[in-house]
Amino acid sequence: MEGLAIRASRPSFLCSLPGLGGNSQPRYGFLRLPAPSNAAENTKLVANSASFHPISAVNVSAQASLTADFPALSETKVKDERINGEEKPENIVWHESSICRCDRQQLLQQKGCVIWITGLSGSGKSTVACALSKALFERGKLTYTLDGDNVRHGLNRDLTFKAEDRTENIRRIGEVAKLFADVGVICIASLISPYRIDRAACRSLLPEGDFVEVFMDVPLSVCESRDPKGLYKLARAGKIKGFTGIDDPYEAPLNCEVVLKHTGDDDSCSPRQMAENIISYLQSKGYLEG
Structure with missing residues (x-):
């Protein structure tokens, strides 16, 4: 976790209104990581669930560094497991509202x-x-x-x-x-x-x-x-x-x-x-x- 730096460009607001910065923000998402082998013994799991995957937040704008920061990811399908990244299972489709x-x-x-x-x-x-x-x-x-x-x-x-x-x-x-x-x-x-x-x-x-x-x-x-x-x-x-x-x-x-x-x-x-x-x-x- 400590290897992921947070870069912020927005100013603080105290009693005055300073100008806003214009730098773009890194994108973050939540990733399911493999649990230790004994995790299921200590966790109340949903019936018939084979494993438990704790969720951790990661920087998804820096794909190249993901496996370096989390070595265990080399054996997982990062893109398929990502929750708020771009790639989702094909059967999950976003339905636009008729009211914007x-x-x-x-x-x-x-x-x-x-x-x-x-x-x-x-x-x-x-x-x-x-x-x-x-x-x-x-x-x-x-x-x-x-x-x-x-x-x-x-x-x-x-x-x-x-x-x-x-x-x-x-x-x-x-x-x-x-x-x-x-x-x-x-x-x-x-x-x-x-x-x-x-x-x-x-x-x-x-x-x-x-x-x-x-x-x-x-x-x-x-x-x-x-x-x-x-x-x-x-x-x-x-x-x-x-x-x-x-x-x-x-x-x-x-x-x-x-x-x-x-x-x-x-x-x-x-x-x-x-x-x-x-x-x-x-x-x-x-x-x-x-």
Whole structure:
């Protein structure tokens, strides 16, 4: 994974609006990798399933390096297994809708996009997502929030917090968020999503500019002092393994669209002010117009 560099050209948004960069982005996708021989023993598999293939995000714009980064791929059919690459089985055909995306956007008087809020547990992602959804609703804009905890009650209830399941969790949410954006809804995805490469793979699902990455830049010490669910305390006690920020890394965005800082001081922005910063960005890019 560490061999795949993330190149970002979009500027951060604080309280001002810098100009946009024009460099093209590398394309990312999700690839099914062969599982270790004992994977089936430790995983609940669908009935009659012969094997389990965890999903990992890879850079699909650099085909030549795939087998170098993942030696096991030399014995697999990379093109047939790729999920969001160009080549698919012949019996799977994309059916175009009779109503185009621009028609839906004209009806709703807004442009569909995905606002991806990422940050440590306790950084305020869900709080800002709620404030943003309410502020946009008050402006007559249609939104829907995909909360990281909520989706694990249904869509992703079968997933654990192991690395491969976290990748699959993010992949599913990214695909659902894309569907919302396609119908003209402003989709707010609020989840830790700790790995850059997984977020980049979700970005690649959407047209250029329609993925707005929002980084909750809050120090670990502040998040841990809040600890609304008591998870940091459990992680420090060794009762939770692989907890982001404690014994599993969080990879902060290198160059996202919006950065929301909160130092824990009284002078820090309120959730409503943070939501307004995001709205200012959306307005500047024309997403709140038909």
